[in-house]
Amino acid sequence: LTQRGRTRTYQPVRMQPRASKRSRNAPETRRQLIDATTRLMLRHGFAATTVDQICAEARLTKGSFFHHFETKEAIAREAMETFAQAGMGLYAAACVTPTDDPLKQLHRLLDIMSELAQGHPDPITCMVGMLSQEMAATNSSMREACVQHMNAWTEMVTRLLANAKTKHRPRVDLKAEDVAWMLYSIWQGSMLIGKTRQDSKMIVRNLRHARAYVNSLFADSPSEFKTNTPTEQP
Amino acid sequence: LTQRGRTRTYQPVRMQPRASKRSRNAPETRRQLIDATTRLMLRHGFAATTVDQICAEARLTKGSFFHHFETKEAIAREAMETFAQAGMGLYAAACVTPTDDPLKQLHRLLDIMSELAQGHPDPITCMVGMLSQEMAATNSSMREACVQHMNAWTEMVTRLLANAKTKHRPRVDLKAEDVAWMLYSIWQGSMLIGKTRQDSKMIVRNLRHARAYVNSLFADSPSEFKTNTPTEQP
């Protein structure tokens, strides 16, 4: 029998609440719900993730869900928030030495992204990209939330590049913000394509290209980065 | 049900079939359905586009819809096919002079993409990217269709780059295919972000960066392209 009816991307789900151990720990419960939401929406997207699924994944019932979150959209927003914050937390590690060479910091950022791309069995996916694709055109408040997260990333990179422009000799009159958006596009595009082609290595290669591209913008890129050409390393 | 909070990603739709003018022109009807599907899905995505909406947009009833297409997924697949074919048709114009300099062809391709990005009031969106984002992780046959379209694009660019390597002096031992995926990532990432930020200009700027990047790969890029630096033009 072929698949008819609504296009199901998920398994039907029988509620199965946590095994009678009611923890009564609100923040913990919230966290579990958000985690479940993130896991599911990264795979299925917003519309195809149902509240029931989230509850099943978090071992809770809908009663709890709607006690903690007003709507599905609300939890999606929070999940995206948490997801983005976690990302920014990781990225921040690249700049822990503020006196450092900003170009070096940028390369460390790329290192972190590269590790992220390689760190999972499945290619990495971004909540912001996922929710943007689905809701940007129809849900303006969600769109604005996505824009804010995108801005946060690029502002971080813009700062690094602006600093780099003061400490290094830019080859052309590049606008730091533009380059930041370029890098973010590479990042989002790579994740999208990587997920589709189930190919994490391409993401890594792209990041290497991005790295080379950044180097090519400055006449005096530190030699340590020069070697990191887009050619294949053994 | 007070509808409060319900995340409506779709518009309620009044069916209103074509005013008794039964055109009885199947290919035309199919085309209209596919057009409607493309228009709607580019805005709302797959899941949030309902068959009712498609029918209303195409002035047809749901009953008839399923005479032409087995499922919503089927029409989405065909719409993507049509979309991609149309794109490849446009892109092919860049290579109409096969004896041409392949680098010149690649730049013409970027011109075409740039025009596409500017040509619409709303930022451009790609069916392949959209369907990938929503369905890659859960619908393997759809995923494979997306992969094929992605491959088609990059194979085209790979050919251009491979030719360029024979006619120009590559600065580094670049792999044509890798660069093609890089360019495709920029393209897809730009469209995704452009849609979210409602900013077509950024897409154009990114394509300019991509252009500069391509030039930077060859020591003897034709001078005519050299001027097209990523800096802002007046």
Add this chain to the structure above:
Amino acid sequence: LTQRGRTRTYQPVRMQPRASKRSRNAPETRRQLIDATTRLMLRHGFAATTVDQICAEARLTKGSFFHHFETKEAIAREAMETFAQAGMGLYAAACVTPTDDPLKQLHRLLDIMSELAQGHPDPITCMVGMLSQEMAATNSSMREACVQHMNAWTEMVTRLLANAKTKHRPRVDLKAEDVAWMLYSIWQGSMLIGKTRQDSKMIVRNLRHARAYVNSLFADSPSEFKTNTPTEQP
């Protein structure tokens, strides 16, 4: 993915009209449609058999179908008619020698039924029983048609038994008509259970019991039948 939506008992069907050879033979076309209807309804019943399936099975399109038959119900009625007539045709062979012993004729009838039960790989099913089950309580005209076919069978058997009562010595004051309904119940019940248990042999065994039962009604059943006890034969 589990089966959702409407409970499908059939395969979805793509119309595939006869290979361009339009026979234009109305009676033949009707026959094919009726045959297809019979085949399908014996398996799926009335409601679960769709007009599209019938057309596909008969290699025709709905256009033809509704040219020949007003409604699905109409063809079902005709199919049942044809089915019953064919059955009565077979049964009639038991009485070709009208001067014969009526009890002998009845036993020949049971022989024929027994052969029918064994003659197919799948246990035999009866259109009358099938349509009765589904429509008797809701569609009175269909119900009456079923009743007529049932009456036809039992009237035939009633005649045989009535004759037998004149030529043999009934053990008790049996009413021929009652025994006929009893035998028909055994027949219908056996087919129903045989279909469910996928067991044709049980039908045959039941017919053997029925035979013994008939014999037990007469003190002077011809000795040739006496041996046919319900015990298992080697």
Add this chain to the structure above:
Amino acid sequence: LTQRGRTRTYQPVRMQPRASKRSRNAPETRRQLIDATTRLMLRHGFAATTVDQICAEARLTKGSFFHHFETKEAIAREAMETFAQAGMGLYAAACVTPTDDPLKQLHRLLDIMSELAQGHPDPITCMVGMLSQEMAATNSSMREACVQHMNAWTEMVTRLLANAKTKHRPRVDLKAEDVAWMLYSIWQGSMLIGKTRQDSKMIVRNLRHARAYVNSLFADSPSEFKTNTPTEQP
């Protein structure tokens, strides 16, 4: 659509949920749903019974229906289960005195069946037979469920007959199991025909014949049963 000819096997249904008296009594609600399903399916069969009808009959909304049952098939299965269990419960009354004569028990069983057949204004119908007829050929899991219920009945009767064979003198080397299937066929066939002919009395007559048939199998059937010949009683 002029609705002409359209075979309506269902009644159009206005949803009308319980008048704001939300009983919030799940087992009771389930029971009502199952009862409604049984009532409706016994009349219309499986396919022609709609979930809407069931809900209307149970004063519930469709939304709630699927909280209690996964699919229409699921509720049909449960309804059949309940139906069969109830039947077996009744039948068990025939054997409450286990030390009793097994033949007497069997006759009491036939008494119970006879009372069942007479007890309703409409002729009695069996869920097992109905679901078998419609689904045996196409839904194997349903078919197996039906087979189990059939086996349960015949095993019960087989036990009685086997006991009878030890306590009485069988006329022929009858196989208890075969006779049980014979009796079940009579029972199912009678119900099918009775429903179609709207004739409960024929069922009762058939049971009387069955009774006589059972007696005829034993040389020493208790005399009290002897009188119960298939002839019409005043």
Add this chain to the structure above:
DNA sequence: ACACACGGGACCTCCCGTTTGT
């Protein structure tokens, strides 16, 4: 006689969110 686009209308399933109860 037949093909086929199309309409109208369910039908099953599902899903978000509310309400009642513990």
Add this chain to the structure above:
DNA sequence: ACAAACGGGAGGTCCCGTGTGT
């Protein structure tokens, strides 16, 4: 804080039958 019955309302699919065209 959590459980779970329930409501309202789509959403996708299908199906019978019509009408136009060949």
